[in-house]
Amino acid sequence: MSKPFPPSPYLSDNYAPISMECDAFDLPVTGELPRALRGTLYRNGPNPQYAPRDANYHWFIGDGMVHAFHIEDGRVRYRNRWVRTNKFRLERAAGQALFGSWGNPATTDPAVAGQAGGAANTNILWHGGRLLALEEAHLPVELDRETLATRGNVDYAGKLPRAMTAHPKLDPVTGEMLFFAYSADGPFTPALDYGVVDRTGQLQQIERFEAPFPSMVHDFMATRNYVLFPILPVTGSMERATRGEPAYAWEPAKGAHIGIMPRQGGAAKMRWFRGEACYVFHVMNAWESGDKIVADVMQYETAPLFNPDAGSARARLCRWTFDMAGDSDTFTRAYLDDMAGEFPRFDERFATLPYRHGYFACREDGSRTVGDYNGLAHVDLERVTRSVHRLPEGDVASEPVFVPRAADSAEGDGWLLATVYRGAEKRSDLVVYEAGAIADGPVATVQLSHRVPFGFHGNWLGAD
Numbered sequence: 001m002s003k004p005f006p007p008s009p010y011l012s013d014n015y016a017p018i019s020m021e022c023d024a025f026d027l028p029v030t031g032e033l034p035r036a037l038r039g040t041l042y043r044n045g046p047n048p049q050y051a052p053r054d055a056n057y058h059w060f061i062g063d064g065m066v067h068a069f070h071i072e073d074g075r076v077r078y079r080n081r082w083v084r085t086n087k088f089r090l091e092r093a094a095g096q097a098l099f100g101s102w103g104n105p106a107t108t109d110p111a112v113a114g115q116a117g118g119a120a121n122t123n124i125l126w127h128g129g130r131l132l133a134l135e136e137a138h139l140p141v142e143l144d145r146e147t148l149a150t151r152g153n154v155d156y157a158g159k160l161p162r163a164m165t166a167h168p169k170l171d172p173v174t175g176e177m178l179f180f181a182y183s184a185d186g187p188f189t190p191a192l193d194y195g196v197v198d199r200t201g202q203l204q205q206i207e208r209f210e211a212p213f214p215s216m217v218h219d220f221m222a223t224r225n226y227v228l229f230p231i232l233p234v235t236g237s238m239e240r241a242t243r244g245e246p247a248y249a250w251e252p253a254k255g256a257h258i259g260i261m262p263r264q265g266g267a268a269k270m271r272w273f274r275g276e277a278c279y280v281f282h283v284m285n286a287w288e289s290g291d292k293i294v295a296d297v298m299q300y301e302t303a304p305l306f307n308p309d310a311g312s313a314r315a316r317l318c319r320w321t322f323d324m325a326g327d328s329d330t331f332t333r334a335y336l337d338d339m340a341g342e343f344p345r346f347d348e349r350f351a352t353l354p355y356r357h358g359y360f361a362c363r364e365d366g367s368r369t370v371g372d373y374n375g376l377a378h379v380d381l382e383r384v385t386r387s388v389h390r391l392p393e394g395d396v397a398s399e400p401v402f403v404p405r406a407a408d409s410a411e412g413d414g415w416l417l418a419t420v421y422r423g424a425e426k427r428s429d430l431v432v433y434e435a436g437a438i439a440d441g442p443v444a445t446v447q448l449s450h451r452v453p454f455g456f457h458g459n460w461l462g463a464d
């Protein structure tokens with residue numbers, strides 16, 4: 001008999017886990033699903049299997065659960081499955097949680113000391129013939145694209161040492177997957193790994209470099225010729241951890257350091273740019289314009305976690321510009337929008353390239369927590385206009401995912417898909433918008449009878 005979940009903000013309302021895995025066929029649809037929309041939306045998020053062992057449970061560390069919506073001929077079927085990580089399997093066998101929060105050895109059952117405790121809960125994407133569930137401190141986990149059965153960890157023939165970011169970049173020109181991993185020399189070390197998996201799923205390149213200090217690096221940027229690593233001052237410290245304090249802390253005096261490395265040429269050619277402290281969880285896109293590198297990011301001026309002032313933090317879409325022809329180590333920043341938002345996405349056929357259309361979950365009154373994003377925004381960066389679909393009171397939007405109408409459609413010609421938590425009904429819908437007309441509301445709404453707990457990221461895989 002397992003224990004009930006304790007009171008906690010991250011175990012309540014729509015952060016609370018659901019306890020079942022299920023299949024649902026022919027979900028009710030209002031509106032009209034486009035006939036050309038054929039494929040599967042996969043989404044991943046934390047859904048702890050058992051009550052935590054200590055008081056430090058956080059949304060970021062719950063066991064990954066994947067939710068898949070398969071759309072074909074105007075009909076939708078749904079399937080959800082936990083990712084059977086090493087942690088999940090050991091805990092299921094024991095009938096209770098075994099791993100302490102954040103891998104804390106003091107609260108981990110000695111029977112699993114030193115074992116991998118990854119949750120595979122952050123992102124899910126298709127690359128190199130594999131469906132990969134990702135979480136930034138552990139190896140990717142492969143799932144079956146139809147059944148969502150877990151196939152096991154992916155270490156690329158032993159070439160991937162320890163971990164991969166949950167935000168690799170898929171290069172639409174070469175088909176490569178570019179990735180990094182932080183704390184590459186062990187917990188809270190300043191080393192990062194950078195690597196490349198080719199379009200066939202073979203790891204072709206991996207190299208290690210030192211950042212100015214150990215930090216939590218959630219995302220990075222790639223252009224045609226460069227990769228950019230934002231080393232921002234949410235710092236990691238083993239000393240703090242051993243004193244029993246949170247290992248991560250906001251240290252704004254350290255400033256922002258952006259390492260820019262040629263994709264060909266390696267870490268020896270890394271160039272570091274410096275600026276005022278900020279934090280960025282998520283990048284929209286980056287590209288080159290002449291001698292300039294431009295990156296659009298969701299920038300917080302103060303860290304939204306591990307920071308006493310976290311409550312005032314809100315992210316806004318901000319453009320960073322780096323002059324590669326100059327000899328300055330500074331860069332410029334300009335906000336593109338005042339709207340608070342997170343989970344930026346775009347038409348990713350234009351990843352690493354100049355682009356025009358971006359989308360994100362937003363909140364018009366400036367609140368920032370995930371449970372607060374009550375709208376979806378579309379920014380046209382060429383016309384400098386923004387349109388918003390505001391959800392009914394109490395409803396919450398997930399990250400929006402863009403799906404092109406056809407492989408050769410113009411940029412932004414397609415649909416935007418998101419899940420919406422219906423606060424009053426305590427269940428979720430899948431919503432489908434015309435991406436160019438989100439203010440008109442969804443063209444189709446697919447009803448689930450249960451909740452999809454607040455999660456992180458997802459991706460579309462078109463039907464063969």
Ligand SMILES: [Fe+2]
Nearest residue numbers: 218282456457
């Ligand atoms: Fe993320």
